[in-house]
Amino acid sequence: MCRHLGWLGEPVSVASLVLDPPCGLRVQSYAPRRQKHGLINADGWGVGFFDAGGQERSDPGMGPEVRRWRSASPLWGDVSFASVAPALRSRCVVAAVRSATAGMPIEASASAPFRDGGWLLSHNGIVDRGVLPVSRVAESTVDSAVLAALIFERGLENLGDTIVEVGTADPGARLNILAANGSRLLATTWGDTLSVLRRADGVVLASEPYDDHPDWQDIPDRHLVEVSGDEVSITPLKGPS
Numbered sequence: 322m323c324r325h326l327g328w329l330g331e332p333v334s335v336a337s338l339v340l341d342p343p344c345g346l347r348v349q350s351y352a353p354r355r356q357k358h359g360l361i362n363a364d365g366w367g368v369g370f371f372d373a374g375g376q377e378r379s380d381p382g383m384g385p386e387v388r389r390w391r392s393a394s395p396l397w398g399d400v401s402f403a404s405v406a407p408a409l410r411s412r413c414v415v416a417a418v419r420s421a422t423a424g425m426p427i428e429a430s431a432s433a434p435f436r437d438g439g440w441l442l443s444h445n446g447i448v449d450r451g452v453l454p455v456s457r458v459a460e461s462t463v464d465s466a467v468l469a470a471l472i473f474e475r476g477l478e479n480l481g482d483t484i485v486e487v488g489t490a491d492p493g494a495r496l497n498i499l500a501a502n503g504s505r506l507l508a509t510t511w512g513d514t515l516s517v518l519r520r521a522d523g524v525v526l527a528s529e530p531y532d533d534h535p536d537w538q539d540i541p542d543r544h545l546v547e548v549s550g551d552e553v554s555i556t557p558l559k560g561p562s
């Protein structure tokens with residue numbers, strides 16, 4: 322089970338979200354606190370973000386630029402990323418560290434976030450690829466990439482329905498999704514942990530709290546979370562019991 326984190330708010334540095342917190346993704350790559358499946362997340366990492374500079378571009382029809390940096394190596398040892406991440410600033414970020422499921426490829430393209438146009442998506446969990454009726458080509462053969470391709474194909478507005486459908490087809494699946502498009506974060510809980518932190522400057526969704534701040538709230542299992550502006554809505558997903 323991997324770990325992921327999303328941010329929506331004022332521009333902040335990627336390092337402040339991923340590397341600096343005492344129990345952030347960098348530390349979670351070797352010492353996660355709430356991980357139920359797998360001990361460490363050493364099989365890669367990825368950061369995707371919407372370029373803050375892009376929002377000030379003169380071309381009004383263009384949204385913020387999507388940028389992505391992924392690796393098949395452990396996050397804790399990446400000194401190049403650690404050097405650059407303080408200079409990367411964004412209003413909207415999706416980041417992940419990966420513990421590969423047995424039999425899955427270890428390659429940068431298997432690390433979240435996956436991308437479709439203006440959407441970035443991460444998956445914590447496991448799913449039988451045989452139940453995913455996807456027609457488009459996925460970024461990697463890893464189950465998470467095939468699931469991402471199906472979610473993109475169905476449209477993010479149908480995320481909840483898609484997760485219930487996949488969870489029904491594969492009762493052993495764990496389907497925690499985190500997605501962002503620059504102005505919204507969407508997430509599901511289906512088999513693993515997720516917490517939310519409302520800060521004065523924005524909202525964090527994370528597989529597990531990156532510090533011990535008392536404002537972190539746990540999201541119950543089988544829920545859909547939507548963050549838009551500083552509004553956070555949490556609704557139950559209806560599915561098989």
Ligand code: GLN
Pocket residue numbers: 322323324359419420421422423425431444445446447448463464465
């Ligand atoms: N099944 C996915 C993979 O192999 C995700 C694994 C996870 O959540 N640890 O990458």
